[in-house]
Amino acid sequence: MEYRKLGNSGTIVTSYCLGTMTFGAEADETTSHLILDDYVEAGGNFIDTANVYSLGVSEEIVGRWLKARPEAASQVVLATKGRFPMGAGPNDIGLSRKHxxxxxxxxxxxxxxxxxxxxxxxxxxxxxxxxxxxxxxxDAVSAGKIAYYGFSNYLGWQVTKAVHVAKANHWSAPVTLQPQYNLLVRDIEHEIVPACLDAGMGLLPWSPLGGGWLAGKYQRDVMPSGATRLGENPNRGMESFGPRNAQERTWQIIDAVAEIAKDRGASAAQVALAWVEARPAVTSVILGARTREQLADNLGASKVKLSAEETDKLTRISMPQMSDYPYGERGVSQRFRKMEGGR
Structure with a gap:
């Protein structure tokens, strides 16, 4: 794995981060610890969790692993999150100082x-x-309780507002943003990616495989079943499979990924991950493996470097839909580019 700066900080992380949302839910503690072991053995040093993952159980599992492996723990860059409810009270949620x-x-x-x-x-x-x-x-940075802070699921204007408010008050600045980003979901490129590039913040994409779609798990017009996230959760499958299945763009992207994977002798997941890893502003791609086998396959993406031709093919075929105003060919942004001589 490559080493990259954690956004605009001086801390170094690997280009693939281990996400732990499955810990305590889809992966028991023994399996979770083995996944952590495999990730670190492969050279990874960046672990991401959140207090809301299994209502604290994921953090506890990671904590016990850190305690049992002090040498590995000393090299790990540890990330977690707060905001969502951890209780039933009115102050058990949100971004207030109290909560x-x-x-x-x-x-x-x-x-x-x-x-x-x-x-x-x-x-x-x-x-x-x-x-x-x-x-x-x-204050938390000054107290030594956190080294850096970042955001997740913010819009472009929210990122920019936070950056400028922090700067105006001489407070510590955010270093990263964690958004959903993959070949199927590229809307962040309209406003959010430019906002992060402007601020020098790094992107930590979650769901880089689009919930398993880009790993080649699903077939056109066939409801998921078996050992897949949608197959094991019929309600979720009914809600999310239909709309995405109905879009021709979905299957054009999946077919293009599969074709490149076949030519390279790689898995579809590795090709899709390699595309995300190489996108502008991306610091580290979050892998959400449920099994050791899934993690091993995903980590293989670190050896896949797409050619300019392959990258261009995937980028063109997955181009997000844009209305004419303000992003399209007749939109304001295009007019300004033409007026500026194509800059």
């Missing part, structure tokens, strides 16, 4: 560490003033 203070302390306890390397706001909170959230995070 974040408790959420951070609970995460530190479950993980068994004195400092979290990257603390991420799991989603925007429209009720809490951004100044309150950012001041809390700056």
């Amino acid at each position: 974040l203070n408790r959420a951070l302390e609970d995460s530190l306890r479950r993980l068994g560490v004195e400092q979290i390397d990257l603390y991420q706001m799991h989603a925007w909170d429209a009720l809490t003033p951004i100044e309150e959230t950012l001041r809390f995070l700056d």
Whole structure:
């Protein structure tokens, strides 16, 4: 795996991060620890979790692994998140100082560490003033409880507002954003990627395989079944399979990925992951493996470097739909580019 800077910080992480949302839910503790062992043995040093994953169980599993392997733990860059409800009370949710203070302390306890390397706001909170959230995070950095902070699932204007409010108040700046990003879901390229590039923030894409679609798990017009996330959850399958299955673009992308994978002797997942890893602003791609076999296959993507021709083919065929205004050929952004001589 390549080493890259964690956004605009000086900390170095591997280009593939191990996500732990499956820990305590789809992977028991024994399997989860083996997945962690395999990841570190393969050279990975970046682990991402969240307090809401299995309501704290994922953090506890990671914490016990860190305690049992102090040598590995000393080299790991550890990330977690706070924002979503961890209780039934009105202050058990959100990005207020009150909730974040408790959420951070609970995460530190479950993980068994004195400092979290990257603390991420799991989603925007429209009720809490951004100044309150950012001041809390700056205080947490000063207190040594976190080294850096970032966001997840923020819009472009939210990222930019947070960056400028932090700068205006001389507070610590955010270093990363964790968005959904894959060949099927590229809408962040309209506003969010430019906002992060402008701020020097790194992207940590989640769901880089589109929930298994880009791994070649599903067939056109065939409802998922068996050992897949949609197959094991009929309600979720009914809700998400139909709309995506109905889009011709979905199958054009899947077919293109499969064709390149066949020519290279690689898996479809490896090709899809390699495309995401090479995108602008991407620091580290989050792998959400449920089994050791899935992780091994995903990590094989680190050896796949797509050619310019392959990259162009995938990029063109997966181009997100854009309305004429303001992004399309007759939109304002295109007019300005033409006026500026194509810059």
